[in-house]
Amino acid sequence: MNYRHAFHAGNFADVTKHLALVAILQHLAKKAAGFAVVDTHAGSGNYDLSSDQARRTGEAEAGVKRLEGLAGGNAALTAYLTLALSGPYYPGSPLIAAKMLRPQDRLVAIEKHPEDGATLKAELRPFLRARVEEGDGYRRLLALLPPPERRGLVLIDPPYESPAEFAEATQAFAAAYRRFATGTYMIWFPIKSEAEANGFCGEVMASGATKLIRLDTRLASAGEGKLSAAGLLIVNPPWQLKTALGEALALVAPLMGAVAHLEVLAG
Ligand SMILES: C[S@@+](CC[C@H](N)C(=O)[O-])C[C@H]1O[C@@H](n2cnc3c(N)ncnc32)[C@H](O)[C@@H]1O
Known part of the structure; x- marks a missing residue:
């Protein structure tokens, strides 16, 4: 396990993923009944964008940092910007979720790397409705x-260090979906090859998902050897999510030199 998210936190892919996360959680919070969030690959939760790691790649500089000064936009974008830009650190998915929980909601965040797991535990300690598990997501x-709540979101955000991760993520989704077919799922993936990405989306569809949106974000130019495109599959997207994300991305993507494309694959 060599992947450390600190090198990539706040990059274009994080921005679109976390914007979608915020929009989905806002939707879940519209009903009084509680919901559960399971973050299978949670990371360490909070990232110092002035750290050596962040500065070495410059990815946050070309990503979230470009959004400083952006005002307006819809509710999802406003909430995301407040979370992402209000502190000295950039919040990862478990911290964003923890901050958006109501007293009736719950987060389970799983992280395999012992060091990141320990940091995450410390970050989430103030949030009584959030629990960290160290282990295999x-x-x-x-x-x-x-989940007992029968409502919620599962975020599957693995590092894809090995090509086998696509198959592992598909299998995990398929098994999870069999148990919880009404849940919303976000599955992040890198786009290094169009064929690989399309094949992955096809496999996820074939595993039973009947409502599915694909969101691709592509950089016009990326540094040598750097990730230039990323995708997000959203299974059982909330009503009007596509519209809300489309509006927000129309403002955000150009600032990062990116183009975002949303497509309904099923439903
Ligand atoms: C892309 S990062 C997660 C970023 C985080 N979801 C966010 O949006 O802020 C992937 C994380 O998965 C962790 N990881 C790798 N394999 C894992 C596994 N089998 N189970 C749980 N975590 C794992 C890595 O240590 C890394 O912190």
């Missing part, structure tokens, strides 16, 4: 589904 996910 895929394995733990099945034990946590269906």
